Amino acid sequence: MIAENTTSALDAIQCLSGCTLGNQRLKVHDFGKHKYTFLVSRTGVGIKLSLKEQRFKDESRYLELEEKAEKGEATVEDIARFQSLLDERVKMLLSIRHDELFESVITTRKPPQIEAFTDLARCHRCGDLVLESRLVNIDGFSMCRQCSSYLIRPSGNVGAYH
Numbered sequence: 001m002i003a004e005n006t007t008s009a010l011d012a013i014q015c016l017s018g019c020t021l022g023n024q025r026l027k028v029h030d031f032g033k034h035k036y037t038f039l040v041s042r043t044g045v046g047i048k049l050s051l052k053e054q055r056f057k058d059e060s061r062y063l064e065l066e067e068k069a070e071k072g073e074a075t076v077e078d079i080a081r082f083q084s085l086l087d088e089r090v091k092m093l094l095s096i097r098h099d100e101l102f103e104s105v106i107t108t109r110k111p112p113q114i115e116a117f118t119d120l121a122r123c124h125r126c127g128d129l130v131l132e133s134r135l136v137n138i139d140g141f142s143m144c145r146q147c148s149s150y151l152i153r154p155s156g157n158v159g160a161y162h
Contacts, residue, residue, distance in 0.1 A: 001013065001017060001019035001025055001026045001027070001036070001037065001038055001039065002026075002027045002028075002029065002036070002037040002039070002112065003026065003027070003028050003029070003035075003036050003037075004028075004029055004030070004031045004032075004033040004034070004035040004036070005028075005030055005031065005032055005033055005034060005035075006028060006030045007034070009034065009036075010026070010028070013026070013036065014026060017038070023114075024112070024114045024115060025041075025112075025114070027112040033050070033051075034050065034051030035048060035049065035050045035051070036048070036049045037049075037107060037109070039107075039109065039111045040111075041111045043108075044108050044109055044110055044111050045106070045107075045108050046106075046107055046108075046109070047104050047105070047106060047107065048104070048105045048107045049102040049103070049104050050102060050103045050104075050105075051101065051102055052100070052101060052102060052103055054092075054093070054101075056085075056088075056089055056092070058085055061081075061085065062082070062085045062086075062089075065078050065079075065081060065082035065085065066082065069082060115133065117131070118131050118132045118133045119131075119132050120132065121135060121142060122142075123135070123142065123143050123144040123147055124141040124142055124143050124147075125141075125143050125144075125147035125150075125151075126143075126144065126146075126147050128144060130144045136148040138151060
């Protein structure tokens with residue numbers, strides 16, 4: 001399973017499909033898109049679902065109330081109206097057919113690899129234990145990806161290791 005966002009939709013997908021980050025059957029590439037690819041691991045054949053644009057009545061009122069809530073300017077009545085509009089949206093989404101909600105396309109692609117656990121090693125820079133398969137080697141120094149990203153400058157020069 002490949003998801004292209006990090007919204008709460010992933011909670012439902014993990015619960016319903018059994019594909020989780022922990023068992024490595026769920027891969028997340030956060031492009032901010034509601035696209036979900038479900039693959040049969042043996043064949044790589046699957047289905048890609050892409051959320052269709054939905055039109056809601058009272059869109060401008062919803063956005064106005066959402067903005068007021070985010071700024072901390074909403075009254076109790078504003079929050080109640082916002083929640084009511086949100087409830088109406090959820091009710092509508094739950095009542096429509098899947099083909100009205102998602103575009104679906106049959107796809108073939110290589111399923112994500114399930115990575116075997118490897119030994120742990122220390123990052124030369126921060127000292128944290130890291131899966132060896134995730135270490136980056138820079139000039140003979142093994143570092144975690146986070147530390148190595150601090151060292152590579154736009155010019156291509158590598159900063160100090162300490």
